[in-house]
Amino acid sequence: MNDTNDAPATGAGTDPGVSAGADGNTGDAGFRCGFVAIIGRPNVGKSTLMNRLIGQKLSITSRRPQTTRHRIAGVMTTDRVQAVFIDSPGFQQRNGGPLNRVLNRTAQQVAQDADVVLLVIDAARWTAADAQAAALLPAGKTAMLVLNKIDAVPDKARLMRIVQQAQQVRAFDEVVPVSARNGKQVDLLMRLCAERLPLAPPMFGPDELTDRSERFLAAELIREKLFRQLGDELPYDCTVVIDQYEESPRLRRIHASILVDRDAQKPIVIGAGGERLKRIGTQAREDLERLTGSKVYLELFVKVRSGWADSEKSLRAYGYE
Ligand SMILES: Nc1nc2c(ncn2[C@@H]2O[C@H](COP(=O)(O)OP(=O)(O)OP(=O)(O)O)[C@@H](O)[C@H]2O)c(=O)[nH]1
Numbered sequence: 001m002n003d004t005n006d007a008p009a010t011g012a013g014t015d016p017g018v019s020a021g022a023d024g025n026t027g028d029a030g031f032r033c034g035f036v037a038i039i040g041r042p043n044v045g046k047s048t049l050m051n052r053l054i055g056q057k058l059s060i061t062s063r064r065p066q067t068t069r070h071r072i073a074g075v076m077t078t079d080r081v082q083a084v085f086i087d088s089p090g091f092q093q094r095n096g097g098p099l100n101r102v103l104n105r106t107a108q109q110v111a112q113d114a115d116v117v118l119l120v121i122d123a124a125r126w127t128a129a130d131a132q133a134a135a136l137l138p139a140g141k142t143a144m145l146v147l148n149k150i151d152a153v154p155d156k157a158r159l160m161r162i163v164q165q166a167q168q169v170r171a172f173d174e175v176v177p178v179s180a181r182n183g184k185q186v187d188l189l190m191r192l193c194a195e196r197l198p199l200a201p202p203m204f205g206p207d208e209l210t211d212r213s214e215r216f217l218a219a220e221l222i223r224e225k226l227f228r229q230l231g232d233e234l235p236y237d238c239t240v241v242i243d244q245y246e247e248s249p250r251l252r253r254i255h256a257s258i259l260v261d262r263d264a265q266k267p268i269v270i271g272a273g274g275e276r277l278k279r280i281g282t283q284a285r286e287d288l289e290r291l292t293g294s295k296v297y298l299e300l301f302v303k304v305r306s307g308w309a310d311s312e313k314s315l316r317a318y319g320y321e
C-alpha cells in the first residue's frame with residue numbers, strides 16, 4: 001500500500017495578522033512569541049496540520065495511527081510574531097506497553113509547557129479518546145478545539161453537535177473547523193494562535209524552521225516511507241537509526257538501519273527481490289534532497305533488534321524521551 005495522500009505544504013499563514021500588541025506597542029516591543037501545542041488522539045491530522053501551519057513538510061504523516069513518536073517543533077516567523085508549534089505523538093487511551101507510556105508522557109508534557117494548546121479532533125466524530133485527551137488538558141491554559149478534516153464532513157449540523165459534546169468536557173476558548181489537507185481556515189487558526197501568544201522576543205532565528213537536526217529529520221523521513229510502504233503489514237515495533245551522516249555543502253552521505261523486532265519481519269521490509277526496500281530508499285532520498293537542497297546518497301540496512309521497544313531504558317537508547 002502506498003499512502004501518498006499527504007497534504008501539500010503550501011503554507012497558510014504568511015501573515016498571521018497581529019497588528020500591534022494588546023498594549024498598543026509596535027516594533028520590537030510588540031513582538032509576540034510562544035509555544036502552541038498540537039494535541040489529540042492518533043490519526044486526527046496533527047502532523048498534517050503543523051506542516052500546513054508552517055508551510056513546510058516537516059513532521060511525518062501517514063494513514064496509520066501513531067505515526068508521530070517524537071515531539072518536534074515547527075517555527076513560523078513574521079516581522080511581528082513567532083509561533084513555535086509543537087507536534088506530539090497521538091494520545092493513547094489504552095494503557096499499552098512502554099512505548100505508549102512514553103508517547104503519552106510526551107504529549108502531556110508538550111501541553112503543560114505551551115502557551116496555547118490546540119486539541120485536534122476528527123470533525124466526523126467525538127470519541128471517548130477525544131474526551132479523555134480533553135480532560136487531561138492543563139487547567140487554566142488557553143485551549144482551542146480544532147475540528148479537522150471538514151473537507152470530509154458534508155453535514156455541518158453534525159459539527160455543532162460535536163462542539164456541544166466537547167464543550168461539556170472543557171470550556172474551549174475558541175472553536176475552529178479546518179481542513180489541514182486543503183488549508184481551509186488554517187489562516188484563521190494561525191491568526192487566533194498568534195493573538196494569544198505572550199509579548200516576548202523571538203526564540204529562533206528568522207530562517208530557522210525546527211529545533212531538530214537534519215539527521216533526526218532524515219531518520220523520520222525514512223520511517224515515514226516505511227510506514228507508508230508497509231501499510232498494515234508490519235506492527236509498530238520497527239524504528240530507524242542513522243549509523244552514519246556525512247555532510248558536505250553539496251552532498252549528504254547517509255547510512256541508516258531499519259530495526260525490526262523479529263526475524264520474520266525482515267523479509268517483509270525487504271520485499272520480493274529487494275523491491276520494497278528499494279522503493280523506501282528512493283522515496284526517502286527524494287524527500288531528503290528536497291529538505292537539504294543537496295544531493296543525497298542513502299544506503300539502507302534492515303536489522304533485527306529483538307525487544308528494542310520493550311523497556312523504557314532501551315527506548316531511551318533509541319532516542320525516545
Ligand atoms: N480528508 C482529510 N484527511 C486528512 C486531513 N488532515 C490529515 N488527514 C489525513 O489523516 C491521516 C493522518 O494524518 P496525520 O497528520 O499523520 O495524523 P496525526 O494526528 O499526526 O497522527 P499520529 O501522529 O499517528 O498521532 C493522513 O492520512 C492524512 O493525510 C484533512 O484535513 N482532511
Ligand SMILES: [Mg+2]
Binds near residue numbers: 048061068087089090
Ligand atoms: Mg503525527
